[in-house]
Amino acid sequence: MKIVVPVKLLPAPEAARALHDELRGVNDGANRVSEVAFTTGTMREYALRKLVYTELRERGVKSAAAQQLIKKVIDAYTTLRANIRAGNLGKKGSKRRIKAESKPIVFRLDAAQAYDHRNLGWDIDAQTVAITTMSGRIKGIPFVCSPKQLKTLAQYRKGEADLLRKDGVWYLYATCEVPEAEQYEPDGFIGVDLGIVNIATTSTGYQAAGRELNRYRKRQLAFRKKLQKKGTKSAKRLLEKIRRKESRRAKDLNHRISKTIVTEAERTGRGISLEELKGIRERVRLRKPQRVALHSWAFAQLGDLIVYKARRMGVPLVFVDPAYSSQECAECGHTDRLNRIDQARFICRGCGVVAHADRNSSHVLARRGQAVWDAGRKSHVPATRPQV
Structure with missing residues (x-):
């Protein structure tokens, strides 16, 4: 079973500026990728990567982040199509549905961005992380969490973690794969x-x-x-x-x-x-x-x-x-x-x-x-x- 463990980052001023520039840079790149995907009708990850990867690298986005934001754009359009099929945006011809279908998806410049082992490193004992940004690798960023969350991170952390800034505070939301308890036969x-x-x-x-x-x-x-x-x-x-x-x-x-x-x-x-x-x-x-x-x-x-x-x-x-x-x-x-x-x-x-x-x-x-x-x-x- 997957659960999310949030940890609070305590970056130094220089590191905070680098994280701020990184988040704005990758989301600006995501908006560009979304525009290309909408204009060309390319909704497959591999095909879209051939169209935009070089441009993203020229913008200063690192390799792993470029691949992750392309996947983020594809997932956003997949969700949009699913909502349209389910009727969540109204019937065909409704104002809300026309508005959603008539323009590219836009990401906020402070929207969360996923990181994995290629551009994010954890040191659980020292309670620090290292993140690869457009400004380079930032090492030794302290994080704080409860002892229970720290134990969960040490034992079950697996997969990606989302970086986001909320109310001026930096967070990492780490994915953990926790085993489920064996289900018993209920007595009522x-x-x-x-x-x-x-x-x-x-x-x-x-x-x-x-x-x-x-x-x-x-x-x-x-x-x-x-x-x-x-x-x-x-x-x-x-x-x-x-x-x-x-x-x-x-x-x-x-x-x-x-x-x-x-x-x-x-x-x-x-x-x-x-x-x-x-x-x-x-x-x-x-x-x-x-x-x-x-x-x-x-x-x-x-x-x-x-x-x-x-x-x-x-x-x-x-x-x-x-x-x-x-x-x-x-x-x-x-x-x-x-x-x-x-x-x-x-x-x-x-x-x-x-x-x-x-x-x-x-x-x-x-x-x-x-x-x-x-x-x-x-x-x-x-x-x-x-x-x-």
Whole structure:
């Protein structure tokens, strides 16, 4: 299983200037390669390399970086075509799709750039790296990370690392190939109901309320509007300072929620039944005041964190269809729109059971997860002997 370990670089002023020039140089080269690929219609790496490699070397881009940025351009156009085929940019003839198809892909001058063993060296014991730039090889750049991350780097680092500059700080995001734990046979499943009022509710009784985070987001939204309206230099500096604060807070909360859920599943020997929420933003229709909460919440992030932690700990995980799970009774299976009285209350019209709505949904998802697991489980019945 691949994971990404971020480390913070502490370059000297001269080294920082060289890294700055390197990042701008390779991304400027990527924009040139993108222009050539779009103009000529060349979307194969080898063919494109023959057209642009010499020009990139003349620009001062090193050999390994030139090959990596050509691959970056090809990957960007592959992703664009996939999004067009999937309809993510609208139907044929839509303004958004026409805009995407009518011009070359443009890379930010501070966009991340990949490096591998040819132009990046690690000294884990000394906690330094060496990077080949357009100005030459820069050795002995210190980096800092937690002891756990350092151990992971020493044991499992494999493949490329991305260099990027974020909020004036330099980072390397290193790829590590971590072995997965052996998956055990689950003794039942824990259903996880995801939402906005309650971020996560499990069938074992755990509930992560979203009240604090939602209130914080509302305060931040009002604060940003106030600063944007003011428009002074100090207001703009403050906007720049706080722009990622909300996302960091939400990610930290998602990490804690996912860890609690996966740890509980491992401790009790059960699996996790997670609802498939792909495309929820396109399916759900809400009033304008509710859209901010829906689009601000990191649905995919929490799901990805649960999946990643479950795979590392060997916890079985299945995705189930969440359709009508909020209207289905976990006791008798009766499904009716009127069962859901309001956001918090569930009263079954069939058997009369009264329950918390999210708690009821989590039990429904747990039952569906067990059904999905049973349907895909390998048979353990001994093979029959041939009849004589």
